[in-house]
Amino acid sequence: MEPELKCFIEIWLAAVASAVYCREIAGRIPAGAARLFAVLPVAYLFVALPFRLSYLSIRGGVTFFLLVWLANFKLLLFSFGAGSLAGNPPDSLLEFICTALLPVKIKRCRPSQFSADLPNPLIFLFKTVALVAIASSCYAYRESIDPNVVLFLCFCNVCLFMDLTSAAVRVALRVLLGAELEPHFDRPHLSTSLQNFWGRRWNLMVTDILRPSVYLPVRRLLSPLIGKRLGLSAAIFATFGVSALMHELIFYYLTARSNPTWEVTQFFLVHGFCVAVEVDVKKELRGGVTFPAVLSRVMTLGFVGITGKLLFFPPLMRHGIALESMDEYRTIVRFLNWEKIE
Incomplete structure (x- = not known):
């Protein structure tokens, strides 16, 4: 697990550095083919980086989804002056990085406008325990559980993981940027x-x-x-x-x-x-x-x-x-x- 974690950290440090390059260097080029040409090396890097990981959930479920799909499409739009990255204020490097690399859509608001739907700590803890319990029980009884049931429980794990990640990111961006996030799912x-x-x-x-x-x-x-x-x-x-x-x-x-x-x-x-x-x-x-x-x-x-x-x-x-x-x-x-x- 330690080598995988080290590789994961290195990949995301490279992704952050790439986002800084896109903001500070490629972003100074007029939108169009020239900016797209400057962004293409980053897009290629994002495609190659997940292959360094061996864990399925980290390689495909997290790194590929965030970098190869979401980040590359956001950068494609950014190349032509469109999308969420094009709407960032000039001095907001941190917001640019978060928007480029995370599955978030940020909306600016004053503290008095913040919604009261931040994650409840007790609910967050309950979901965390449920995630661990499902993963552990499936491992212990996987040979005797019907494959369809395992698949359903795996789907529950993914949903819980995404929910927990979204809640953590929501709190972090509230503190760092004073910003609210658009919801990922709507019932x-x-x-x-x-x-x-x-x-x-x-x-x-x-x-x-x-x-x-x-x-x-x-x-x-x-x-x-x-x-x-x-x-x-x-x-x-x-x-x-x-x-x-x-x-x-x-x-x-x-x-x-x-x-x-x-x-x-x-x-x-x-x-x-x-x-x-x-x-x-x-x-x-x-x-x-x-x-x-x-x-x-x-x-x-x-x-x-x-x-x-x-x-x-x-x-x-x-x-x-x-x-x-x-x-x-x-x-x-x-x-x-x-x-x-x-």
Whole structure:
């Protein structure tokens, strides 16, 4: 664990130095092709850095997601004077680094405007204990637990880890920057449609990046050529296509560069097609047909769950990623001395 932690620290120090370079040097170049050319070496570095790590959860689940996907897309937008990085004040280097490297969207506000929804210490402690308990129990009984149950518990672990990380970052940025953060999720279990689930409730940090980098440019480019209606559908499908490719890359990192099976791509293309059809039907009917909220939620979450079971999760099970992730959580617990291990 110690060499892995040392490597992890070195990678993130390099990432911070790269963000400083982008802010202080590339940022002085006018937005456009010249700034993009200056940023490209950093983008290449971010792609290469995760390969130095061996732990799945740290390599693919954290470092790849933050650097290869989010940070590189933010820098792409920054190269053309768009996105959240372009809106930072000139003297806010720390805010630039946090926005570039962390899954956050910062909003400035005065102390009197701060919301009161900071994490409750007792709830934070409860979630931490739950994370450790799930990881430890899965490790102890992994051979006798159904693989689907292990996968579900692994998913719970990931959600808890993301929730805890978000809470810690929220407190830290409140202290360092006097800033509030936009939420990462907005109660996805209340989604009443696929459009509502993907566009307004699930992983809003990714949505905020894909909208200006893929959806809006494709829509502006194609609408004059094929019409607004088809242009909208094409933009939605292209956005899900890019998300599919990025998820395939995450799985490529997670599976030690195994040949892709493209099941994850199929999952997102199916959802992209369905969202495009859903939006088109809504425009055609103009809201003339509605379902009860409870039924809409069951249908939406049911469709996400079934397609996830058929297309998204099989690669994780096939390569034993769920069990290996549990082993890693157990090692981390042991390293932090949260539990006595025989």
